Amino acid sequence: MNPALQGLLTIIIGVSGCIAYFYFSNQFLDKVLCPPRGKNAGRNINRANLIRPWLFLMPALLALGLYLAYPVVETLRLSLTNRITLPDGTTAYTWAGLDNYKQMANEPKFWEALRNNALWLLFVPAIATAFGLLAAQLTDRIKWGNIAKSLIFMPMAISFVGAAVIFKLVYDTRPIDQDQIGVLNAIYLTLGGTEPKTWLTIPLWNSFFLMAVLVWIQTGFAMVILSAALRGIPEETIEAAIIDGANPFQVFFKIKMPQIKNTIMVVWTTITIVVLKVFDIVFAMTNGQWETQVLANYMFDKLFRANDWGVGSASAMVIMLLVTPILVWNVRNARKEMQ
Amino acid sequence: MDNIAGSKSSLTWAVHISVAALVLLWVFPTFGLLVSSFRTSDQIATSGWWKAMFPSEQNLVLRANAPEMQEQIGDLYVIEGELFDPDIEVEISVYGVSSQEISAFTAGQAGVLRNGGTITVSPTGQYRLTNTEPFSGSRGQRIFVTATTPPEFTLENYQNVLFDPDNREGMAKAFFNTLTVTIPATIIPILIAAFAAYALAWMEFPGRALLIAVVVGLLVVPLQLALIPLLKLHNEIGIGKGYLGAWMAHTGFGLPLAIYLLRNYMVGLPREIIENARVDGASEFQIFVKIILPLSFPALASFAIFQFLWTWNDLLVALVFLIDSTGETTVMTKQIVELLGTRGGNWEILATSAFVSISVPLLVFFAMQKYLVRGLLAGSVK
Structure with missing residues (x-):
């Protein structure tokens, strides 16, 4: 059909x-x-x-149970078993204890993924929130602020894959005797670089070039939320500060920031969740080569290239473990609010 | 507000400039891809897209008319013509007749042909070859020019990517597949979630608070956990890989956000309306369909946009639950990843394919931004 x-x-x-x-x-x-x-x-x-x-x-x-709750339990179970194909072609699952976790811990790629995820967690939420706060604060003060906001917010609608293509063009490299078509190399050479660099193959730095893509996407989200929070601040507090002679920076850091602290936390944790699940960007741009592996892509590798469901499930459980503190925090906040 | 203390004008300027810089930085990459999608592969490969916006100096190899077009004027044999379409404004600075010396002569001044005779190329591209002997050979004289040409754009890439039936890497099929995944996966969860959200917002029953907490918890459960168990489940119940599996997966994964958003919105509806209706003898089902659903339209729209963007842009769910080995059900994101891998250098195809895929969400985004923002605020600032 x-x-x-x-x-x-x-x-x-x-x-x-x-x-x-x-x-x-x-x-x-x-x-x-x-x-x-x-x-x-x-x-x-x-x-x-x-x-x-x-x-x-x-x-x-039914849908939530089957598609979200049951998989958590089932993934835990699968991470403790090995899937083997029997001689007659059927598959069977045998108890493996913590073997999958041990195997995973012995793989350098896993530790590389964990290290990179730590870097992503450290930088992406912080930078995106900071840029978002800056954009929110600045655009609130000018007439064409709404247009500016809308343009900074736009990447939110673009897929990770589309963003990967966009930034691949930015990072593109041509031999030195040709015109550069990637903006980054063109700027680098204009500023006195001696030869064009293949940005995505320089270990450690390349992770930051990948992070830039996610920052670019998430800043708009942070800006929209924080801008609403900034507008929700009672005007009297700001007026009082200005009358007392506070300069704009003091108003921002000493009066406004403390009042939107909770919203900043919400934005921060939301982006953190996105970071933990980040897959498409790495998959499309480097596929974990040149030491850019992250957990979600590592898991996908195990699952569909190595066809190893045990270790794949174990790495998924690691992601779940990292998400859990935020999950608990969110649930506690929600309960507090309902009372 | 900020003017109360008479904020300094230098600071205002700094704000304007910083915002402009920020916006430029944010728009620049996307704009680059858009411009590239309207350039030919040669143009993309030889110069940065930012140069495409302005007249650029290029080295071109062109040919004069073939000797069979020559005319005899007096005792001279003459070939005349135009190197460029007269509508294009070009400015030729230098030209030459051999590849070793492409800038041998200045435009407007006469040059010497190798087999004797003279050539003149004017700065606007008219040329005149003269010789006392007849010109021979079947092909026209090659002319190397260094010319400043105006920006030139083409729709050929879009033609190729969207409408060429022979293009196996075309996006037309993937576009419709994406649409096929997206629409049911957007509509079905809304309905299921709306009923659940109403129960969680306006019905009293034991365990309600717990259920809300569960929904909040499930909001952040990573998709990655669901991949293996559900793939296994889909294989066991015989769905395998295909649209049905993808629709169900998207429905399941979208539900927590849907229920959460809709519940938050419905809780804020005025209590009197609902209680008056109850007193008047309306059943819960009637109240829901006739009062709650219409009033909740903004929240429904917000979620619909989220779910649409998410399913349209999704790669992981499609890879795991939809695309089988035949590749018949491929979606656009998957096509683009393939292109990135195999045709990484073909920017004209990549840029155009990516833009085809991006354009629909961008349209939705700009048309319905109001609802998107409202939804984000309802979902996060609490």
């Missing part, structure tokens, strides 16, 4: 299926199971109200 037609059919079946489920399950509850009339009317209404939320929640809970 034509995929487009299949897609259309899926929309129709999916949407009408959802509507039908919600409509008929509610009808069933009200008309058959617990009709709000007769001598048990009161009890039935209470019962219906007890059951109804779960009718509304059921499809979402």
Whole structure:
């Protein structure tokens, strides 16, 4: 069947299926199971109200459970097993204890990925948040600020793969006797560089060139959120500071910053999560060569090139472990807010 | 606000200049790719795209008309013509007739041909070859010119990438595949999430707080954890790799954000509306469909944009759940990664393909930015 037609059919079946489920399950509850009339009317209404939320929640809970909660447990289990192909062609899973983790710890590529992830974690959220804060503060003060914001925010809509192509062109290298077509080399040579560099093959530096791509994408996000937070600051506090003779820098660092501290934390952690999952940029630009490996790409390598599900799952668990503190922090914040 | 203390004008200028610099820095890379996608492969390979915006000096090899076009005027044999289309404004500085001496003569002045005879090339590209003997041979005289030509752009790359049916690396199929993945994967989670969000926002039941906490937790669970178990699951229940698997995966992965965003929005709706409707005897289902859904439109739109951008731009889910070994279901991001690997030097194809893929999200972005920003704020500043 034509995929487009299949897609259309899926929309129709999916949407009408959802509507039908919600409509008929509610009808069933009200008309058959617990009709709000007769001598048990009161009890039935209470019962219906007890059951109804779960009718509304059921499809979402099923999907969440199957696609997010179950995989966490299953990945943990798989990371402790080895997948082997039996002589008759079927696969079996044997208990391996911590062998996969030990094997992973013996691979230099894993430590390289971990080191690079640490660098990404250290620099990308910090730089993106700083740029975002700068952009938010500056654009709030000028008339064409909204246009500027919209342009800085734009990379948010561009895919990581598209951004990889954009920056590959920026980093492009031509032999010295030809015109450079990459901006970075052109600038480097104009500023007195002796020969063009292949930026993405210089170990350690190349990780920073990859990070620049993510900073470029995430700064707009940080700016939008922080700009809203800046505007939410009560004006009296700023007026009072100005009357007391504070200069614009003091106003910014001593009055505004402390008041948006929580928002900065939210932005920081959100970008941190993105960083931990970063895959496309590395996959498309270097594929982990020249010491640019990161955990997510390492995992993909194990999974689809080495076909090693055990170590692949173990590295996924490492990513999960790194995410967990933020997960706990988010949940605690959400609970605090609801009380 | 900042003018209360009469902020200094030098500082204002500094602000304007810094913002301009920041914006330039942010737009410059994308703009480079856009410009490159309108240049021919020769142009891209020989000069930086930033030079394409201005008239540039180039060394070109051109040919005069063939000897069969010669005319006899008096006792001279003459070949005349134009090196460039008369509509193009060119300025030739020097020219030559052999590859060793491409700048032998100044434009406008006469030069000497190797087999005797003279040549004159004017700065605007008219040439005149004269000789007392007839010109022989089948091909015209080669003329090497150093000329300043105006910027030149072409739509050929787009023609090639989008509409050429023989181009196996074309984006047309991948474009439709991407669309096929994206639309169901955007619509289905909205509906499922809306019902769940309503229950979490406006119905009282034990365990509600816990469920909300779970949703918040699942928001940050990395996609990477789901890859192996779900691939295994899809293989076991017989879906294998294909659209159905990709739609389901995108639905599952999009749900936490959808529920979270919609719940946050719905909680803020005025309580009286809902309670009045309940008093009037409306069922929960009616309240949801007739009141909550229409009122929640901004939040629904926000999530729809997020999910659309995310599924359109996604590579990982497509690689794992969608694209099988036949490659029939390939999506644009995957095509571009392939091109980066195999045709890393063919910038005209790469730039154009990338721009085809980027253009749709950019359109959505600029058209619906308001909702996107609103959604971001609802999702993060809490």
